[in-house]
Amino acid sequence: MSSSSLTAHLRHELSPDQCEILNEFIKEIDSLDLTRKQRKFCTEDCLIRYLRAREFVLAKSLKMLKETLEWRESFRPDEIDPKDLTLQAESGKSYVDTTFSKKGNALVFFTPSRENSTDWTKNVKLTVFCLEQAISQMKSKGVDKLILFMDFSGYSRKNAPPFHVSREVLHILSNHYPERLQHAFMVNTPMIFNLFWNLISPFLHHVTREKIQFVRKRDFHVLQEYVDADSLQKRFGGNREEPEIKMYWQSVIDMHIQREKRKQDKRERHQHQKMSRHERTISGAGVKA
Template sequence: MAEAAGVASLRSMLDQKAPHYNSNQRSYCTDYTLKRYLHARKFDVAKAFNMLTATLAWRKDFDVESISMLKVRGNGETGKVVVRGADREGRPILFLRPGQENSKDDHDGNLKHLVYELERAVACMDELRGVGKMLVILDLQHYSMSNAPPMKTSRATLHILQDHYPERLAKFLIIDAPWLFQGFFKIISPFIDKETAAKLVFVNGKTAEAKREVLSKFVELNRLPKSIYGDLGDEEFFTADEYFRF
């Protein structure tokens, strides 16, 4: 099915339910959004419709539009999830740094913080210019049992990324995965769809220079902090007061 025809069919199905949607739900359903859901479901309009309506219901129940920096600053104080800079294709970069965990047992708060940062990344995109995806960098230095997220939170995170932000992921770089994470990855990998799995890149070179070489293919090193093999001072990369300023 041609993309335009798919969008028209999906729009027609949505229009039948439009009276039940609030203004936020209706404004979410741009043509770009419809295209993403169609691509995610290989242009099966019925499946795309089911996926999109599930997202609309989730966004309403999760109250996505009301999540503000004031509500998430406590969880984000250490910079464990940060949107900072752009990759070589101009796509925003979402950094996940579990070694900076400060609220491991706050399941709901951590998910709200994640969604806030995902929405922040989306706000940095420019779909008119072809920038509709993000680069995700998972920094696993200092990853341990004490800061590893509970399985419940990990599965919820994966569900949100795959089911409610489809076609938003360009690449997912995993840096310095320790043996502990490899065991965790084996447990969670059955829940990762094939399209997402194909975008994973493990950065585990034997030397710092080897890792820098891999990372530089995706992002200029002056956009990465020194703590993850870049050239940017760590305080230049993130301070809570600067990041969450009003």
């Protein structure tokens, strides 16, 4: 399913009243003074996600989207350079696998026991980078929601992030990536996690809480309802070896460099075409004179 097919599919799921609200939302966005990048972000499927996140209350959805646009201008998630996060990433605590679910959802893995840095700003950036990477990988498949695996094997207070960091990550996920979560599997949670969960769960929207499932080793067969055994890592009961993280992260850096080069080449071509048009205009004006 292409991105245009996804938009058509999402719109098809709306009721006539919801379609009318969506059309009003589009008009509201068209009236805003946005940058080219911001307008590119505000696709129709994006607007539908924000409407769903706020139960199709237009004022709340618009407020939420405006806050996201402001956040993206300051945080700049699409400009994060993975090379700057190599130290944080090399433990394998957060990454997006190269395989997908049965329905094409990206698979994102977090393993708190592998925490290797107290630079919480960069740790949050790594999480956001993974979200952006997952969304990018799914785009060609026409899928807009990811599956999150949180492996709590070896989890303890020693490797647990500070409460304010966890709350910030949840805020970003809930408010700036709405309707992006298909499922979240919390695997092998220890007793100590219950206290943390009691503190953090009130900050989750009830719809998000319903997507979270706690899974023990004896329940690993449940995961294969969503991910084929050959695409599921062995630590979750599948057949797939976990990637060698340092090699994997270097490939992520290489792809980022190639993508940035393509962007730069495109900008240079655009600038060259703009200058050529300008020169032809001047030349034409000169001949006319």
